[in-house]
Amino acid sequence: MQIAFLLYEQFTALDIVGPYELLRQLPGAESIFVAKQTGPVKNDGGHLHLVAEATLAEVPSPDVLVVGGGMQGTLATANDPQVLDWIRSVHAQSRFTTSVCTGSLILAAAGLLAGKPAACHWAAKDMLEKMGTHYSGERYVREGKIVTAAGVSAGMDMALYLIGELAGRKAAEMIQLSAEYDPDPPFDSGSIKKAAPATVEAVLARLGREIAEG
Numbered sequence: 663m664q665i666a667f668l669l670y671e672q673f674t675a676l677d678i679v680g681p682y683e684l685l686r687q688l689p690g691a692e693s694i695f696v697a698k699q700t701g702p703v704k705n706d707g708g709h710l711h712l713v714a715e716a717t718l719a720e721v722p723s724p725d726v727l728v729v730g731g732g733m734q735g736t737l738a739t740a741n742d743p744q745v746l747d748w749i750r751s752v753h754a755q756s757r758f759t760t761s762v763c764t765g766s767l768i769l770a771a772a773g774l775l776a777g778k779p780a781a782c783h784w785a786a787k788d789m790l791e792k793m794g795t796h797y798s799g800e801r802y803v804r805e806g807k808i809v810t811a812a813g814v815s816a817g818m819d820m821a822l823y824l825i826g827e828l829a830g831r832k833a834a835e836m837i838q839l840s841a842e843y844d845p846d847p848p849f850d851s852g853s854i855k856k857a858a859p860a861t862v863e864a865v866l867a868r869l870g871r872e873i874a875e876g
Contacts, residue, residue: 663688663690663691663692663694663695663725663726663828664691664694664721664723664724664725664726665685665686665688665692665694665724665725665726665727665728666689666694666695666696666721666724666726666727666728666752667681667682667693667694667695667696667728667730667867668696668697668727668728668729668730668738668745668749669695669696669703669712669714669730669813670697670698670703670732670735670739670742670745671703671704671735671738671740672704672705672706672732672733672734672735672736673703673705673706673712673730673731673732673735673736674705674706674730674731674732674763674814675705675706675707675710675712676729676814676815676817677730677731677762677814677817678695678712678728678762678764678817679712679819680762680817680818680821681728681760681762681818681820682728682817683818683841684818684821684822684825684837684838684841684843684845685726685728685821685824685825687837687840688825688828688829688833688837689763689833690830691728694715694716694724695712695713695714695715695716696714696715696716696717696718696720696721696724697714697717697718698717698718698744698745699714699717699789700713700714700715700716700717701713701714702714705732705776706732706733706734706735711783716744716759717875718744718745718748719787721752722751722752723752723755723756724752724756724861725756725757725758725790726756726757726758726759726760726824726828727749727752727753727756727758727759727760727831728760728761728762728765729749729759729760729761729762729765729766729768729769730761730762730763730765730815730817731761731762731763731765731766731767731768731782731783731786731813731814732763732764733764733869735854736765736767736768737767740767740768740770740771741771745768746768746771746772746773747840749768749772749774750772750773750774753774753808754868756807757807757828758807758808758809758824758827758828759774759807759808759809760808760809760810760811760813760820760824761780761782761810761811762810762811762816762817762820763782763783763786763810763811763812763813763814763816763817764782764783764786764867765782765810766780766781766782766786766790766795766810767782767786767789767790767793769808769810770790770793770794770795771793773802774808775790775793775794775795775805775808775810776794776795777794777795777796778795778796778805778808779795779796779803779805779817780795780796780797780798780803780805780810781797781798781799781800781801781802781803781810781811781812782797782807782810782812782813783813783814784799784812784813784853784854785866785869786811786864787799798810799812799855800812800815801819801820802816802820802823804823809823809824815852818843822834822837822838822843824875825837
């Protein structure tokens with residue numbers, strides 16, 4: 663089983679690294695980082711690089727595709743015909759096509775989410791809906807063989823769900839325990855449903871309005 667993680671300039675690191683750390687433990691799985699060109703790809707923080715081992719053309723039919731999010735880099739990728747054509751081609755043969763955070767904007771741009779429910783970072787929900795997709799506030803949403811996750815950390819929840827679907831509950835529980843993934847945050851402000859209005863505004867100011875306003 664081949665699991666492809668799409669990299670592009672200014673991706674959000676945890677969107678990719680979180681699911682990777684869990685999915686790479688699937689028995690018999692090959693995880694591969696793929697981009698338009700091989701070599702280091704810089705994240706949106708500007709200080710971390712992941713290395714693309716293969717080009718898009720070299721990975722034509724992975725079993726699972728994971729598309730992470732970001733901000734400006736995501737918007738640029740959502741307008742890149744080469745990447746969108748590759749995603750459509752991969753999706754035609756994949757077992758699962760997935761996204762984390764604003765990565766669902768890229769899937770929507772590829773025409774995969776039209777009229778369907780999907781998750782994304784809450785700040786991008788209006789943009790997602792402008793693209794003809796129904797925003798869901800859930801941690802992850804499955805629609806056929808497409809699974810979309812909400813912001814950043816939700817990618818790990820999605821990855822465990824995929825492991826359960828691909829290898830069964832026992833394997834998923836073992837991998838969850840191996841990672842000691844048992845969230846118990848000291849603050850209860852991890853959802854827009856729970857956060858104070860002032861916190862929401864502060865986060866929007868920090869992220870910038872590019873994603874929220876399209």
